[in-house]
Structure formats: structure tokens, C-alpha cells
Amino acid sequence: MKKILLLSALCATFMYADVAVLLPEEKRTFNQSKYIPDISAVVDFSYVDNSVNNDEIGHLGLPGIAHGLLGEHKDGDKTDSTYNAKEGFNLNYVELILSSNADPFFSVDAVLHFSQYGVDIEEAYFTSTALGNGLRARGGKLLSNFGYQNAQHHHYWDFGDMPLVFESFLGTHGINELGAQLQWTAPTPFYLMAGLEVLQGENEKMFGNESYKDADGEAIIQGASAPSLYVGYLKTSFDFDYTTVFAGVSYAQGDSLLNHSDDDVPNVFSGESRLYGADLVVLHSFDSYSSIKWQSEWLSREMDGVQYDVNSTSITGTLNIEKRQSGLYSQLVYTHDRNWKFGIRYDTIYQNDIKEDGADINEVNNFHKYSAMVEYHPSEFSRFRLQYNKNDAMYNEDGNKQSINTIMLQANIAIGAHSAHSF
Template identity: 55%
Template sequence: MKKIILSTACAVLAFGMDTIPAEKREFSASKFVPDISLIIDAGYVQRSKKDDEVAHLELDGVAHGLLGSHSHGEHEHSTYNASNGFNLNYAELVLSSSVDPFFEMNGVFHYSEGGVEIEEAYITSTALDYGVRARVGKFNSNFGYLNEQHHHYWDFNDMPLVYESFLGMHGINEKGLQLQYTAPTDLYFMIGIEALQGENEQMFGNSTIGNVEDPIAKGRDGATLYVAYAKTAFDIGNTAFLTGLSYADGISRIDHSADEEPHVFVGDSTLYGFDFTAKHNFDSYSFFKLQTEVLYRDMDGDLIKLDQNLAVVARPKLTKEQAGAYIQAIYAPNRSWAAGVRYDTIFKNDVVANGINSNKKEGLDKYSVMAEYKTSEFARFRLQYNHNNALVNEDGKRVNLDSLIFSANIAIGAHGAHAF
């Protein structure tokens, strides 16, 4: 499958360019004026637990470091609205433009107090025939529905529990190649495949862990994560429907060697997804939107337990079969106001070590409500309340966490339209 994806993409690119008439290849340099926008996201947070306590909470057998700052190997991560009090989440700089009749280019750069990150930087074909589109660079995968969207487009301040716990705050955001085909039919139907490097912080990974000469876990070069999906959409009156199935498969090198109880996971992982969205428009600005996704993951490999000197003390076989979902509803009575509710759950949590079920907690739930006001399409203010009873402390006891988040998201400049 790996060689097929790469060779097919190269062949399609070459064939598509050869079929473009010479008169359409003219390009005016005077039209090369990129769209530039800057988005600032900030918030004020009040939680029922102190920051030091929140940072040690985790989803039993699923993930930890979902709130506050945490490390993965040599990398330090902070979630959005990480601390009680004021938070400057990011300043996002976006540049996009046509390159010539063949390509468009986009760059998304995240500036934070911790540094600068290339969120996305990719080139997209614009001249391929037969409904084919190619993309190369670093980009958000089209896996599922929410994964492709940037934070400022989310309907809530935080990512759904199942997404963040399975894939991390950035989801599947990778370097690689994407190839999509849209069928020439009245009913929208699109299929896509992606060959990605595979560097996800929570589920996938291909880097060597430890000393290169005598590693804890040996990595693998090249693309190690492969994604495929099929999506369809249709309208019934003023209601639009979008649904899809997604699949991701790759190797896992998950580095928790810097934790208080250092460990590393080495194995293979598969993620399955189903998404469904329905949006009914009452008029140009008033709408009701229902959105849900279900994710199921299967991880199979070795859990390498380490001592404080990073020496291997045990290597039990480990499998994880876990599933979760979210469902949310948004109502906007006009162009200025909107309100929504969301329910998150991890409903399957089977963790088996050396053939013995660890009996991890299930029914991990979170409830959220939000209200937002927009002064224009460039300025949004949102108040959100979360009640989270999915987390456990270091003693394995369930902890209820209540959070109140007030956020401001302000944009200037020209920004491309978002997909439905």
C-alpha cells in the first residue's frame, strides 16, 4: 500500500500538468499578493482544582497530561487555557496565495510564549483533472470531521475528550502527502489517502527513544502512518448532511521516559472513525447544528518499564482496545449569538498486560455548555463551563473537575473560508 500511494500521486501530478493547454499556463506576477491574517486567542480560566493538582490528573489507562503543561521526551507541551487565571494561548499567522496556475500555498504559524511552531505549511494542486487533488507538506489530516479544523473554528474552547486523549491536542497533524478524488456526481462523494511521517504525541510515533547506539526503542525511517477515508454529503431542503468513515494505521513509539514513573510504549496502532454532521439553516445567519464522532483504537505492543536511570526493568505485552465519542448541538438565533452543549465519553477501556485485564475505569464522562457573542466575523467572545468526572488522581481515585473558561478570539486580515 505504501508504494502504491507514493507512485500513484507522482503519476497523477505529472499527467495532470501535461494536459493543461499552454495558454492557461500564463501567470501574472502582479497578482501574487498573498492573503495575510493574524488571529489572537486568549482566555481566563477558573478551575475547582489548583494547577499543580490538575497537572497530575489523567484518564485511567488512556492518557495523561491533558491539562496544564507536560513533557513527551525532550518536548514540552502546554494545552490551551492551561492555567488558572489569564492565558495567552497563541497568535496565529496565516499566509496563503496562488503560486501559479498549478499550485496554491498555505502557511499557518503558531506563536506562543514558549516559541514558534509551524502548524501547517503545504502546497495544493489546482490543475489536476478528473476530480483529483494532491497536497504535500505539513497539514491537518482529513481523518474524521474535527481533525482538519483549527482551534479558532471549534465550537468549544477545548477539543473533545476522545480526540485529545487518543491523538493529543493537535490531532493528526503531520508531514506527508495527501491524494483525494471527488466523484463527478450530483451526490458529493470523496475518497482520500494519506502517507504521513507518523509523529503523533499520543498514539503514533517513529523516533528512536534513548541512546542511538543502545536504544530503549529503535525507531523507523520514512513514512510510518497511513490514513484513508470516504466522505459523502447531501441536502434535504434547508438541511445539509455530511458523514464519513476514516481509518489510520501506523507504528507507535510513545515516549514517557521523563515521567515520574518512566515508561515507553512500542508497537502498532490502528484508529477507526465515524462522523456525522447535520446543519439546518433557518436563514442566512440562524442555524441548528448537530455533530458527533465515534473513535475506536487498537494498540498492540510492549510496555517498557524503566527505572530512574532509564534502565529496563520489565517489558510486558500490552494491548489497548478503547473507544469514545462526543455529541454536540449548537443553536445560533442570529449572526451575533450562539449557544451549545456537548457530551464526551470514553465508553470502552480494555487494557490487557501479559494476558491480564487491568480493569481500567470505563464510563469516563465530561459535560460542557457554552454561550458566545460575536461583534463581527472577526471577533468572538465565549463563556464555557465544563464538568469533568473522567479524570483520576495518582491514587487511581475518580476526581470531579469543574472549569469556567472565558475566551476571546480576535482576527485581522484576510482569512480563507472554512469547510462545512
């Protein structure tokens, strides 16, 4: 009986081999299309009308906190610009997104930002899919899960610009770093997640580890060894009736070496920074398409170190610096139906305590910004937003407060297969 079964198997093997040889070539070719990743592209285009012209707006800032928040700026041969940077028309970016499972154990995602000035890798990371026990690991270049909005891409924001406190403390792109992330979701009846991230530490506004060098490439001020930024957070969410509550607390700590050698008063800050955050989001659904969402985040930072006054070859003076700065934003967005959405936002930085060599310098701290928007969605792939900003946070180089009124019309169009965004 065994011989008969073996002979039958051999005959079947040769028979199917002959059939395969006789199949047309296109039937025998490996089907690559089954392994092509999901591909999508997002185009973001805007028209901006400011009450302050392009030449002046780039010189405005928040004393003791940040400068260069608006407009375009030159960094050597590279042009750096915020979203909606210029009066008139702006092609903010073309975002190309690739995502796919690599095997049963990992998925891969990449987000590339194309602009008139080049291409940047916004994110490129792998994610574990089979660790089990509520664990998930991620590695590569990624948006940190610090707070609520930091992990969201620009095209998902409810407003066309980043909240004032985030942009002032962390820059336009937030905490967007090379590094590793580990998250654990607890086996509880409600959502509870804890996360830890070890990141390179190259944030443009608050963290940094690159040594300051003279014209010959010799280090004048030594930077820290990377990785030098550590982030932790705890997040929870629960539902009652038609309302979802999402809340979290976050903490980041790292070394800071911030190069301001191109400022009017050239200096370099070297020290340690700590950032505390708390966020609360409440979403109430009236029906399948209508809802109201309240979103708020609070940030507070501590920066302690030495400010070096520098020239191209040496250190000309030092100051011991202590900064305690805090702010928040709060926004309310009403979704009327599939097509229409309305929102308002309030931004403030209410604390700006700075000490130089132990003496309080009594820096200004009345930074406020007000925004309102109306948004129309012809479909889930396109949206048009009209936004008005009244920015009372900026000061010029003479220390005079400037009020900026901005009207912005933004178009955001997407094509291709794009995965759903998290809540």
C-alpha cells in the same frame, strides 16, 4: 505590403520603447503588491477559573489511556501546554496565516502559531490546482482529514477545548503531520470524496517512530522507518430542503513507539496501532443567519505491542499489551442570529479494555465530561465565548476520581484576509 507592415511594427516598437524610458520610475517598477499573499492573524486570549489548582491539574489523567491532558508540562527545556492551560489569563496563541496561488498549478498555505514559549509551524503545504478528473494532491505539514474536526483550526471550533476522546487518543493537535495527501471527488450528483494520506507518524499520543536511546545516544528500543502512518477516509454530503447532511468513515494505521520514560513508572510502548472513526453532521438552516447543527464523532482504537519498563541505561522488564478503547462526543449548537450562538456537548470514553500478558486488568471506564457555551459575535472578525465544563473523567495518581469544574471566558479576534472555512 509585407514590408510596410514590418516597418510599421518596428516603428511602434521603438516608439513604445521611448515612451517607457520617459515614464516616471514608479511607473516602470515591477508591482510587487499584486503578488503579496493573503495575510491574516488570529489572537486567542482566555480567562480560566478551575476548581483544581495549577499544580495539581497537570498530574491528572485517564488511567490506561492518557495523562497530561490539562495544564502545562515540561519536556526538557520546552514547555508544552494545552489551550486554556492555566488558571487566570492565557494567551493561547497568535496564529499567522499566509496563503496564495503560486502559479496556475499550485497554491501554498502556511499557518504559524506564536506563543509565549516560541513559534511552531502548524501547517505549511502546497496544493495542486490543475490535476483535473476530481483529483487534488497536497504535500507538506498538514492537518489530516481523518474524521470531521481534526482538519479544523482551533479558532473555528464551537468549543474552546478539543473533545475528550480526540484529545485522549491523539493529543491537543490531533493528527498534524508531515506527509502527502491525495483526494478524489467522484463525478456523482452528490458530494462523494475518497482520500489517502501517507504521513511521517510522529503523533504524541498514539503513533511514533523515534528510537528510545540511552544517555550515550545508543538505541535501546528501535523505532520504525518513516513514513509510518497511513490514513484513509470516505466522505459524503447531500441536501434536502434546508438541511445538509455530512458523513464520513476514517481509518488510520501506523507503528507506535511512545516514550513515557519520565512517568512515575518509566516505560516505553512499542507496537502497532489502528484507529477507526465515524462522523455525522446535520445542519438545518431556518434562514440566512439562524440554524441548528448536530455534530458527533466516534473513535475506537486498538494498540498491540510490548511495554518496556526502562531506566536511563537498560530495559528492566516487559509486558505484552493489548488495548481496546472507544469513545465519542456529541454536540448541539444553535445559531440564533448574526450575533448569538449557544451550544452543549457531551463527551465519553466508554470502553477501556486492557490486557497485560493476556490477563484483563479491569481498568476503569467511566469517563464523562459535560460542556455548555454561549457565544457573542460583534462582527465576523471577533467573538467572545463563555464556556462551562464539568469534567468527571480525570483521576489522580492515587487512582481517585476527581471532578473538575471550569469556567472559561475566551476572546478570539481576527484581522486581515482569511479564506472561508469548509463546512
